Structure formats: structure tokens, C-alpha cells
Amino acid sequence: MAFDLLIVDDSAAIRKILQRVLQKTEMPIGKIYEAGDGFEALAVLRANKVSFVLSDINMPNMDGLQLLGQIRANEDWKAMPVVLITSEGSQARVMEAAHMGATGYVRKPFTPEQINKVLEGMVLEPVA
Amino acid sequence: MQFKLESRTIAPMVSRATCEVLSTMLDIEAEAGEPYLENTAPANSEGVVSFVGLAGPELAGTGSLHCSSRSACHLAARLLMSDFDSVNDEVLDAIGELTNMIVGSFKNEIEQHIGPTGLSIPTVIYGRNFSTRSLGREDWMVVPFSCGEEHLEVKVCLKGREEPCAHIRHGEKHEFILSH
Numbered sequence: 001m002a003f004d005l006l007i008v009d010d011s012a013a014i015r016k017i018l019q020r021v022l023q024k025t026e027m028p029i030g031k032i033y034e035a036g037d038g039f040e041a042l043a044v045l046r047a048n049k050v051s052f053v054l055s056d057i058n059m060p061n062m063d064g065l066q067l068l069g070q071i072r073a074n075e076d077w078k079a080m081p082v083v084l085i086t087s088e089g090s091q092a093r094v095m096e097a098a099h100m101g102a103t104g105y106v107r108k109p110f111t112p113e114q115i116n117k118v119l120e121g122m123v124l125e126p127v128a
Numbered sequence: 129m130q131f132k133l134e135s136r137t138i139a140p141m142v143s144r145a146t147c148e149v150l151s152t153m154l155d156i157e158a159e160a161g162e163p164y165l166e167n168t169a170p171a172n173s174e175g176v177v178s179f180v181g182l183a184g185p186e187l188a189g190t191g192s193l194h195c196s197s198r199s200a201c202h203l204a205a206r207l208l209m210s211d212f213d214s215v216n217d218e219v220l221d222a223i224g225e226l227t228n229m230i231v232g233s234f235k236n237e238i239e240q241h242i243g244p245t246g247l248s249i250p251t252v253i254y255g256r257n258f259s260t261r262s263l264g265r266e267d268w269m270v271v272p273f274s275c276g277e278e279h280l281e282v283k284v285c286l287k288g289r290e291e292p293c294a295h296i297r298h299g300e301k302h303e304f305i306l307s308h
Contacts, residue, residue: 010249013222016208017153058228060249087232092244107236108229109152 002030003051008041008067009085010059014108018054018085021112027119038062042070045077052103052122057086057093065100072101081122085110135269138238138284139163142191142271145233146282149226150275154206161272166283167265176200176215177260178227178252182235182286184245189266189286191231193223197254199278215254224250230282 035041057064081103089107104118201212204222
């Protein structure tokens, strides 16, 4: 059993850090897909089955909230856990994300423990 | 009570935001120096400068991070757990993301006083003989930081949209000019 996941962030640095953090968790991680914005993320989701998505909000082309809207509107993906990781940590932004169906929310800067805590609360569907 | 854009309120927010990001993401304990106001273009410099814009109904401005190439490589190395001998795309990306987190943390604190504020996507500049200049007349609040042998500066320039206090003056336009 393994969980494949998708990391969406326009910063390669953050994608790399998240990969490092996730590989240190006790969660059995399978493939880690990457995307630089919402459009790339949708292309990855169309081509691959993933257990959950970690996404930044503030991105060019298609931001994280727009991506979340697309995922929730798709019959195949609507139950997929989506965690938003962003420096946009205001209460209004958190409420907006929750209202749109975000599974969790982590504010940058984050610790590995904060990422772990959010992942522990998710019900995931393994891909293998 | 009306929130005032003053050095004594802004500088501690910049210090807290920067120290939190450096401590959490890089495991670096930074020491903030004495903040000061800068109202003239700094001398030509070498290194990396990263900008993130702030905008909301009450305020608009810019936050920036300035450091030498060596410090940029050091900060990126701590963030990405890799070694960097020179500034490359990964270093620039790391500095942009650090700036995003620092200005984002600052924004999260200041918007408790001034309401929802948005962030732009970071812009990072690297060069050996360049200067940055604001066409506005606002002062920049500069907070220097020391992290062991490395040094960096975080600068913030804010303009209230309606009733600026005496410390923040209105400008007509706000952009950056690069000269080589």
C-alpha cells in the first residue's frame, strides 16, 4: 500500500522541501508528482491517479483556490483530499479555503510536525 | 484606535516575521540590528534582491530582502540542504520563497490592524553592479539581520491609501529602476 501524491507550487524550492518532509513521515509514500501551477496540476491529475494534493495558493496562471474549485467540480476528484500550504495565512483566507472544500491548511513557514499533523487527520485512498 | 504606519510599529513586525521564518525553515537564529529609515537610493551593490508587493484597501507597498551572493548561497543551502558555490536558479528560487514567507508573515500580522491584504508573486534580481530605486517619495524601513557571519536586510516601504501619517509620505508612482 502506498500513497501517490501531487505537490503544486511555483517554487521548486518549496516542492523540494515538501518532498523531503514527506519522505520523513511514517506515511508510505509512493510516487510524488510535481506541478508548477494549477494548469500543470490538472494535467497531472488527468494522467495519473493520486491519493492527495498539497498545493500553494499564490501561483501564476491558475492559483491554488482555482485549482481546488476545479478538483471539487470534477466527479472523479471531488473527494480527493487537498491541503493548501501558503504564506496567505489570514483568517479570511483560511475561511475561504475551508468554504471551497480544502481538507487542511498549513501556513508557511511550516515545521515537519505541522505537515504531519494535517496528514494524520486525512482519510486517504491508496493507489497501489 | 487607528493603526499608524510608524517605524516603531513596523520594525518589530519585520523582525518577528524574519526571525520566525529563518528559525523555522532554516534553523537559523538571526539577530536583528537597529532599524533605520532609508530615503535615498542605496549605492550600487552586488548580490541578490527579492521583492514582494503588498496591496489592500488601506495600504500598498513592497517588502524586500537584500543580501550578498555568498549569503544567498548560504541561506539557500540551509533551506534546501544542498551546497551552492555560486548563485544559480535554485538559489534565486530559494531567496524568492524566503522573501515570500517573510513578507507573508509580516502581512499576516499587519492585516490584523488594517484588514485583508494581498501579496504579489516574488521577483528576484541578481547582479554585480546594480541599484534599485523607488520613484515614490516614501521612506524604506530597513531592518538589518546577522546570522553568524552572514548578513541580510529586510526592507519595507508602505503607503497608506487615504490618510497617511507623518512618517509615510504619498508618492505618485512606485516602481524599480535597474541600472548596470
